[in-house]
Amino acid sequence: MRPHTAAQIQPFGRKAKARILALMRHNAALAEQVQLAPDKQGVDEIIWEYPAAIAAIIGMLIMPPKSAREFIGRMMCTVLSSVILGPLLTIWVITRQPGLLAQAVQVAAHTGVTEDLHSVMGLFYVMGPWMLSAGLPVWWILGEAWMRWPQRMQEQGIPSWVAEMEGNISGK
Template sequence: MPIETTTAGGAALVKIFGVPVLAGAAATALVFLFMWPRTLHEAFLRLASTIAVSSIFGPVAVMMLHSWWPSLFDSSKAVVTMYGADPAMGVLFVAGPVMALAGLPAWWIVGGLVRWLDKRRHKDLGELAHDAAEVVRDVRGAL
């Protein structure tokens, strides 16, 4: 029996899989403006981590926002309906930016970690642990 594809099925796939990936890509594009990667390898690591974190923690952030501020989602559905679109698209108006923002910390953390490790390229694991302990002591002393 052949599998039929429809526009509704394609739209459902985009909603399920496309939104997290697009949100992660949007987050990555935003932070490219502020902290450009030095190498192609660093760019790939940071892009992949941003998309992964956005895909994992973005839906959780959207659910938390929905439980805290449900009228926002109702308003977005009303706005989309005014333009003649499917009310379910209103959720994407809110979910897209929230999911993009959820991926931003990964870009910064991975970028900082890559640069920290790059400065210590020729050290062994013990020396890296010693350096990390010094950083923790400095931060605790500053607080």
């Protein structure tokens, strides 16, 4: 991996943010189409363009790891955070939006899975985005704070870092 300048990185960041916002708008439009569909045929006619797996790649695209060690550490912590915090976040969302799970089960009923899997798939539809939301911040925080902090300390030196922190704390 080669270093990039801010002038090289910023246009990519703006394009990535625009793409993420476009995908979020598309997701909201799809959710509205599902709610407004009068029957199964109406849901079947909706065009589902983007695979859900693309969201998992966003973290690595925005802040890629610099080494295999960093990738493994960040991946393990991200998965652990998703597994622990994701269900809690999902429960919180479902208690705030009780109709969300019922709507997800209705969407699952139109996917072609057997009837006994509708509720499981509906829960997966609700839980998946929240598990991802619980894990991505850990990916980004670890990338900056834990993995790259030692490198910064080595480059900057502990005495100058301590002086910088004292200045930040005292407001100087």
